Amino acid sequence: MYYKTKVKGVARIPPKLFEKELSKAVTEQLKDDYVGQITADLGKVIAILEVKDISEGTLIAGDGAAYYKCIFTVLHFEPEINELVEGDIKDIAKFGAFIDFGPFEGMVHISQTMDDFVSFSKSGSLTGKESNKSLKVGDKVRARIVAISYKDPRGPKIGLTMRQPYLGKLEWIEEQIKAEKKAAKKAAKKEK
Numbered sequence: 001m002y003y004k005t006k007v008k009g010v011a012r013i014p015p016k017l018f019e020k021e022l023s024k025a026v027t028e029q030l031k032d033d034y035v036g037q038i039t040a041d042l043g044k045v046i047a048i049l050e051v052k053d054i055s056e057g058t059l060i061a062g063d064g065a066a067y068y069k070c071i072f073t074v075l076h077f078e079p080e081i082n083e084l085v086e087g088d089i090k091d092i093a094k095f096g097a098f099i100d101f102g103p104f105e106g107m108v109h110i111s112q113t114m115d116d117f118v119s120f121s122k123s124g125s126l127t128g129k130e131s132n133k134s135l136k137v138g139d140k141v142r143a144r145i146v147a148i149s150y151k152d153p154r155g156p157k158i159g160l161t162m163r164q165p166y167l168g169k170l171e172w173i174e175e176q177i178k179a180e181k182k183a184a185k186k187a188a189k190k191e192k
Contacts, residue, residue, distance in 0.1 A: 040150040043078030106158035
């Protein structure tokens with residue numbers, strides 16, 4: 001989920017930025033330091049929106065840079081358990097599919113792709129035995145986040161499922177909704 005959060009931090013302004021106006025130098029350095037970073041507290045920082053309250057600078061002997069405590073607002077995406085995400089299938093492997101959804105990528109295990117026995121084909125798709133449904137690179141899908149691990153500092157591992165109603169390939173969801181509407185009309189006619 002996307003959030004806008006106030007953060008307290010310190011901007012280390014190197015000498016090359018001393019010629020700039022302080023607020024611009026601090027904003028530029030915060031962008032370099034935070035945008036694209038992933039933490040367990042914030043998820044992935046997307047943008048620095050506003051910098052407020054810049055304190056007086058502090059110098060540390062032998063460093064040459066100035067340090068400024070500040071409060072700034074960040075836009076960040078923090079994945080949450082049970083959150084629904086939509087994205088594109090980026091890659092398919094024998095064990096599942098990788099889904100790119102905005103700032104992150106998640107993996108749906110082959111057993112969680114659909115309510116069917118699923119096999120990996122030589123053409124690089126996942127196909128259901130009974131339903132004949134298939135998933136391939138580029139398909140648009142909806143999934144639910146079921147696991148998040150921040151052990152790797154470069155990015156969290158996000159586990160997804162598509163084995164629940166209204167999840168899976170977007171075309172499947174549309175077909176399911178049409179079938180339910182048709183069944184509801186048919187049931188309404190019977191009652192009359």
